[in-house]
Amino acid sequence: MSRRYFLTNLLAVCVSAILLWGNLVPAAQAMGGKLPTINQPAPTFTLPTNTGAGKVALSDYAGKWLVLYFYPKDFTSGCTLEARKFQQDLPKYQQHQTEIVGVSADSIDSHAEFCDSEGLKFPLLADTDGQVSKAYGSWMGIYSMRHSFIIDPQGILRATFTDVNPIAHSREVLTELDRLQAAKT
Known part of the structure; x- marks a missing residue:
């Protein structure tokens, strides 16, 4: 096979993939469903975790603030950056008496490797069936979409983030957490 033939076919595949992706993104976003309503009880969950603790449930966080963040895939650049930023800011979340939990469709084994690789000290939950x-x-x-939610100690959803920039997201969440906690006092 000639180099020119290979490059032409590679270009055709890339263009086809881009066009296909452009058609799939709106449909994929529609699959996301309806976001839960602010100031209403957060949807309950029970999922396996990488920590070896078996399963983790929303009820485990009763009486605590919770940042529940969804992300597409372990070890990808944006997801790694987002997780690193949450880990970097973990002491600030702890000062706010707030727990962080990540969720993706990856397996608990993948999550365990990702946490070990990145030194993450918060749990990642395996939502393998979505x-x-x-x-x-x-x-x-x-895949899970890159969304985050702040849930108050009573299990009420207080904030939703759908336009997430992995670089600035943790700061954005901390700012909103400050505002919400100040309003509760």
């Missing part, structure tokens, strides 16, 4: 992601309007066919 049921919890769907309940939070955060499902894109085979």
Whole structure:
């Protein structure tokens, strides 16, 4: 096979993939479903975790603030950056008496490797069938969408983030957490 033939075919495949992706994105976003309503009880969940603790449920966080963040895939650049930022800011979340929990469709083994690789000290939950992601309007066919939610100590959803920039997201969540906690006092 000639180099020119190979490059032409590679270009055709790339263009086809881009066109296909452009058609799939709106459909995939529609699969995400309806986001849960602010100031209403957060959808409940129970999922396996990488920590060896078996399963983790929303009820485990009763009496605590919770940042529940959904992300597409372990070890990808944006997801790694987002997780690193949450880990970097973990002491600030702890000062706010707030727990962080990540959710994706990856397996608990993948999550364990990702946490070990990145030094993450918060749990990642395996939503392998997407049921919890769907309940939070955060499902894109085979991946969780990059969405985050702040849930108060009574289990009420207080904030939703759908336009997430992995670089600035943790700061954005902390700012909203400050505002919400100040309003509660």
